Amino acid sequence: MGHGGGGLLSAELMTHLFAPAYGNETLAGLADSAVLSLGGARLAFSTDSYVVRPLFFPGGSIGDLAVNGTVNDLAMSGARAAYLSCAFILEEGTDLTVVGRVAQAIGTAAVAAGVTVATGDTKVVETGHGDGIYLNTAGIGLVPAGVDIRPQRATPGDVVIVSGPVGAHGVAVLSMREGLEFGADVVSDTAPLGGLVAAMLAVTPDLHVLRDPTRGGLAASLNEIATASGTGIEIGERSVPVPEPVAAACAFLGLDPFYVANEGRLVAFVPPDHADAVLAAMRDHPQGAGAAVIGTCVPEHPGLVVARTPLGTTRLLDLPLTEQLPRIC
Amino acid sequence: MGHGGGGLLSAELMTHLFAPAYGNETLAGLADSAVLSLGGARLAFSTDSYVVRPLFFPGGSIGDLAVNGTVNDLAMSGARAAYLSCAFILEEGTDLTVVGRVAQAIGTAAVAAGVTVATGDTKVVETGHGDGIYLNTAGIGLVPAGVDIRPQRATPGDVVIVSGPVGAHGVAVLSMREGLEFGADVVSDTAPLGGLVAAMLAVTPDLHVLRDPTRGGLAASLNEIATASGTGIEIGERSVPVPEPVAAACAFLGLDPFYVANEGRLVAFVPPDHADAVLAAMRDHPQGAGAAVIGTCVPEHPGLVVARTPLGTTRLLDLPLTEQLPRIC
Known part of the structure; x- marks a missing residue:
């Protein structure tokens, strides 16, 4: 479990396993989001998966986290989030009304954050190979000129x-x-x-x-x-x-x-x-x-x-x- | 399982559940990737999660799919993929050498596709709540001027x-x-x-x-x-x-x-x-x-x-x- 905890074990996984495998310097920056140039635009780009348990808790839900977490990772480069992707991994047997409540939470949080959910995906895995709903969001936003936050x-x-x-x-x-x-x-x-x-x-x-x-x-x-x-x-x-x-x-x-x-x-x-x-x-x-x-x-x-x-x-x-x-x- | 199969049940989930919840027209286009304007650039943006079983199969692995699948979704808008995000959901107890082989496959496939893995994430879930490795990639690429493929x-x-x-x-x-x-x-x-x-x-x-x-x-x-x-x-x-x-x-x-x-x-x-x-x-x-x-x-x-x-x-x-x-x- 420790390798997913955001601590030393997570950092070692990044430094010793992923960064060498992908062989690039962008990833090695270790910021919350990558800052990239594309078509003349300076973009921030970030992703997170969300596996919070339980799905709903006081003050929010996995849907809120999935929007706000990625919006905030972009903000940590100074970027205002513009577009999100949102991918569901559903465990077979998950109540569709629960899926609907999470989707509504995503929609509401996106409006509050001023971001558009532009693309998505849904996969289903067998009972006992998931835990209701896992989400992933990725986001892109513009980094203002003159901003260099890292x-x-x-x-x-x-x-x-x-x-x-x-x-x-x-x-x-x-x-x-x-x-x-x-x-x-x-x-x-x-x-x-x-x-x-x-x-x-x-x-x-x-x-x-x-x-x-x-x-x-x-x-x-x-x-x-x-x-x-x-x-x-x-x-x-x-x-x-x-x-x-x-x-x-x-x-x-x-x-x-x-x-x-x-x-x-x-x-x-x-x-x-x-x-x-x-x-x-x-x-x-x-x-x-x-x-x-x-x-x-x-x-x-x-x-x-x-x-x-x-x-x-x-x-x-x-x-x-x-x-x-x-x-x- | 049918809701993740890419057939009629998947389409219904999109049309009747996600699109209304997110309340926007971009998503409703139902293409493999969304085409967006950001900072003067015309971008394609797409995501997919990968839950293939087994992780390695003749001709490839979940790592190859995660790169090629998203690169190809972008290509279906005419875009050449530029940057990918890559997020792992690991099941506790998964052999780190297997994680390493998948990461290497991602790196090799990214080189072959001419795309940079720019940002990532790792989460770990308990044994019995995953299946070794689930991946998500999102990708961005430039859509050439004059191209309108949908x-x-x-x-x-x-x-x-x-x-x-x-x-x-x-x-x-x-x-x-x-x-x-x-x-x-x-x-x-x-x-x-x-x-x-x-x-x-x-x-x-x-x-x-x-x-x-x-x-x-x-x-x-x-x-x-x-x-x-x-x-x-x-x-x-x-x-x-x-x-x-x-x-x-x-x-x-x-x-x-x-x-x-x-x-x-x-x-x-x-x-x-x-x-x-x-x-x-x-x-x-x-x-x-x-x-x-x-x-x-x-x-x-x-x-x-x-x-x-x-x-x-x-x-x-x-x-x-x-x-x-x-x-x-």
């Missing part, structure tokens, strides 16, 4: 901003899956982030890095950026907003909220001169109302992420070996 | 050409799956068709329809075109090339080769003035060496496909309710 661009001095409280998606899915009562008031944060990113780019095209901390949570995203850029990252442990019910659920379950998946949050690395204005623009946007500065890039400990505790000590936030919660998206 | 453009007088013998892929997979000896000399026809289509477009940009007869075979593709265009189609039953071992296997199994899946063939609808030159160009190309004229579009029986038998009688070739062979691609 993990390699993080640099000492950059201000690290998160767009809102973390951990809600993972806790919402887990509480639904396990029938835990204490999670009843936590709903997934699944949301499209293209509008928020556009508002940030209106302040300055010179955002260095954007990342949506999904599998592996905030800690995995920060580690990927530290590794790709070679910069050190220091965050204030208490600066990261964690909703009280999420913190309580994580304490009960022995989870660290910094490692729990989010589906409607982003972390931004912004040059210090623009940080205040970008933060203000984020807070003016519905998807960024809870935005907060959580840390900075530092010249010390290059490639490593360190959290400063309330006691003034520091601890290493390392890349998780795997995801704490399998099939979270 | 099923609605078939018109009485068009010459119907198939690029080579039909039925090999389905028989190769089935013989492997069932351990049938008589199919031992049949290998899948899986191949990229972008080069062949480019050679045809060099003769004339005015190709009316291209289709790769995968699930549901030649009969399903012809029916989709007859329905979309409202033209009648008449083919000569003996004009369709069927390799002898394929015909023998089909006779033994009670299959009709016109309904068996192909993964490296196309059917073209060409205005009569250009038909001879297009056929000659096809025969000059490695992927079209066995090309043959199989029929024409006729003003009679609009929307229906009729096969003329050697006795001079006709029979209706209707849309299959489902695929004869599940999980063929």
Whole structure:
């Protein structure tokens, strides 16, 4: 299971198996989406499969994730999603009314994200070879001129901003899956982030890095950026907003909220001169109302992420070996 | 299973469930790929998931299908594939050497097709919720200026050409799956068709329809075109090339080769003035060496496909309710 968790095992699979097999540099960039040139247009292109269990959870469904997840991967290159593909793998015997509800969720989420589902596919596998519905979406969008957002661009001095409280998606899915009562008031944060990113780019095209901390949570995203850029990252442990019910659920379950998946949050690395204005623009946007500065890039400990505790000590936030919660998206 | 078979049940799912849920006209075009405008570029965009069983079969693997299938869907709009996404859904416990062999097959097929795998994803599901490896690819490519290839453009007088013998892929997979000896000399026809289509477009940009007869075979593709265009189609039953071992296997199994899946063939609808030159160009190309004229579009029986038998009688070739062979691609 670990190879699908977005942690170290996933990264090894990419670095040692897929990238050499495909033999190209585009893939090796390891961003949420690839940025390509085609016919004079500068495009972002991304894909994700969705195997979340259960299909419906507080605040959303696999259909919402499939739209928002890929829309957000494109947004992390600065692109506004234009078109999505959507492919179903159905397990034989899945109720068609459930398929219909998921399709409706996809349609509604696409309208909310301002994206068109342009092409699709359906395959069916035998009972016992699937789990109701698996989805895949791929998306394309235009990258605005002058925008160059990628993990390699993080640099000492950059201000690290998160767009809102973390951990809600993972806790919402887990509480639904396990029938835990204490999670009843936590709903997934699944949301499209293209509008928020556009508002940030209106302040300055010179955002260095954007990342949506999904599998592996905030800690995995920060580690990927530290590794790709070679910069050190220091965050204030208490600066990261964690909703009280999420913190309580994580304490009960022995989870660290910094490692729990989010589906409607982003972390931004912004040059210090623009940080205040970008933060203000984020807070003016519905998807960024809870935005907060959580840390900075530092010249010390290059490639490593360190959290400063309330006691003034520091601890290493390392890349998780795997995801704490399998099939979270 | 029928809803994934590429037949009538698949079409109903699209028409009555997905298209209304997504609420857009692009999807309703029902072509192999969508043709879109983005940033001044005219793009083809397509996706397919691949659930073929077994993963390796005579002549290819799920990796070959995942590359060639999507490359070919783009080619059916006249586009040369430029970039692919590739997403794995792995069943827990799948041997990583098998994953590596599939990744290598993807890399090799991508080189052969002249396409770059630009972005990817990996998810893992528990044992008993997958079947080794499921793949999804999406692809984008440029549609040349002046090219407008879609099923609605078939018109009485068009010459119907198939690029080579039909039925090999389905028989190769089935013989492997069932351990049938008589199919031992049949290998899948899986191949990229972008080069062949480019050679045809060099003769004339005015190709009316291209289709790769995968699930549901030649009969399903012809029916989709007859329905979309409202033209009648008449083919000569003996004009369709069927390799002898394929015909023998089909006779033994009670299959009709016109309904068996192909993964490296196309059917073209060409205005009569250009038909001879297009056929000659096809025969000059490695992927079209066995090309043959199989029929024409006729003003009679609009929307229906009729096969003329050697006795001079006709029979209706209707849309299959489902695929004869599940999980063929």
